[in-house]
Amino acid sequence: MHLVLLRFSDNKSEAGRFMEGHKQWLERGFDEGVFLVSGSIQPKQGGAILAHNVSLDDLQQRVSEDPFVAEGVVSEEIIEVSPSKTDERLAFLLS
Template sequence: MYVVNLIYTAPLERIDDALDAHRAFLTTHFEAGVFVAAGPKVPRDGGIILAVRIDREKLDEILASDPFAVQKLARYEVTEFKTTRLAPGLNLPIPV
């Protein structure tokens, strides 16, 4: 599992201009089962994406296609961790 930390590198006006395209990007990868959670940080200086079922190279390729990356509006910090425990009722994949 990966925690993707998006850090905005452009003013919010430019982020807002690209937001619809970014949301379409997110939808594509939610539907593919790669992204399982996403949202803006508070305060709004970036966002967080949780990604699963993917190797790091492929995740990096996906992130490079994000309109925020293409337009150089954000940078990404990716942290991988091994999920070993989940809250009851939470259904996320746990690698074997």
């Protein structure tokens, strides 16, 4: 499991130009079963994504294809998490 942090850079003002592509990129991640959750880092600092069932190398490649990353609107950080215990509703994360 990975936590992807996308923090706005000094180029944040360009976000509007690339928003549609970013939304399409997110949707593709959900459609392909890689992204489980996405949302905003408050207050208006960027976004976060919970990714599952993907290698670090593949996720790094995927993240580099986000228009926000490619155009320098955000900086990315990927944190690998090895879950050892979950609520039963999230047990699939242990596999």
